Amino acid sequence: MALTALLSMIGLRPVTADASPAWLNDLVTGPCPALFTLAVQGTGQSAPDAPVKADTGMLSTVLGPALDAARVLGASLDRAYVPYPAGFGGAVPGGKEPYAVSVEAATTNLKDAAQRVLSDCPATQLGFVAYSQGSHALSNFLEAVGSGTGAVPAGKVAAAAMFGSPTRAAGSSVFPGSNSEDPAPPPGTDGEHVARLAAVSAPTPSGAGVGPVADIAPNYGALTGRVASFCQPGDLACDAPVDAPIARAVVNVAGQADMGGDPFAAVQSIGLALASTSFGVAVDAVNEDISIPKNSLENLSIAPKKTLSQRFAEASDPRATPPTGQEAIAALTKVGLVAVNAVVSVAKKVITPQTIAEVSAVGLANPAAAFGVLAAKTAQAVVDLVPPATTRRVVQQSFDVVRKEVTANKDLFDLATLTSYAGTAAAHGAYGSAVVTSGGDSATRFVADWLAAAGADLADGATPNSSGAPTTRSAVSSTQPTTSSPTSSSTPRTTTSLVPSAATTTSGAAAQPLR
Incomplete structure (x- = not known):
């Protein structure tokens, strides 16, 4: 490690023996920045x-200007794009992997990339940028790093920015969990260049990210202040209505499904995701919400601990813990005992000496009439099974369940709320145009300047790194942006996603609707 650190300090990159996967070897191709x-x-x-050095897609509107700004400041900055499926079950052009699988692959590749960069360049600090689905993966990565359980030390992360993140907490500020509207300086620096950035005055929508509840990030632990999450009002990816848990459930189920290609396979995939979710909801609801003292229908009572839509939103998370065998058996036993008791009650009322006599009187001459006698007796028994008082109570409780569902999802029934999301595709693609600073900069421009400023602060003389070893200013490696032909099969693809509207264009690169 001492030799590796020494090589990095003088701007050289040590050769690594690991050649798999191949794209990891293409991350750091010049002097360590x-x-x-x-x-x-x-x-x-x-x-x-996808090529890791090709400046394409929405994030090229961040990193291209960042490299230009770094050259002006004489900062030491380099970049690479982490390849991953970027799929949504085939519902949109691109990878056919379900969204949840794609996000997991992105998170894994991001861990590998961060570790490789620091292995090749131990004195280097890391910056991160991500958009939409990529922000979901980056948020999961940063949460782990900030809690001390991540792939890299928190002290090696200088700056991170997300655009349209599905993990944004409701009403979160641009710097989640921070009381400041400005980014914190990179570790080990005085932040002189970062402090000169234009003040951030971005909107803070009241909604939340549409991702699974477990992934919503109110802060980033030790990284708080160095992580920004930009969200345009009306962007459903990060500003979904809070009072609409059923919408989150729909997105979660869609994210597990293979919805492209073969329609029969799509139906089967969605059906499996729904079946798994419904089973978990049913078990929880029976065990926690339905009370049947003495296993008698006369005592039936419904008292929901949560709304069904809340249960669906939680159970539809692909990482949700399924019901245990004991919980499932308990629910089945409760339902089964009630059913048995109901059958016994009906039998006692139907199979009586009087009924047998009536059936016998007409049965031989007219079997249909005999069946009618039994049907009438059975129908009356079922009616008598649940007393009127119990019926009224259950009906009232069922009405309360429906009322609570409507209340819990009130934003789905509010015309004003729905109208505010009519332009969600435009909002999701506006991060390169909407002004977010006092100086009139867009979110992408601000982040580009932030990365360049952070690189300048880190490059200004010797500063301590996370391991305590000094870092010295290495050769400027703000590489000229490259482009890639869209005809190449390995070029990142451009697409729309959940919202069918056309993409908007920002600074010459495609800015996509909700993905």
């Missing part, structure tokens, strides 16, 4: 074989 930024594109803008 003071700041190395890893980017995770949105849905349809990457692929497992």
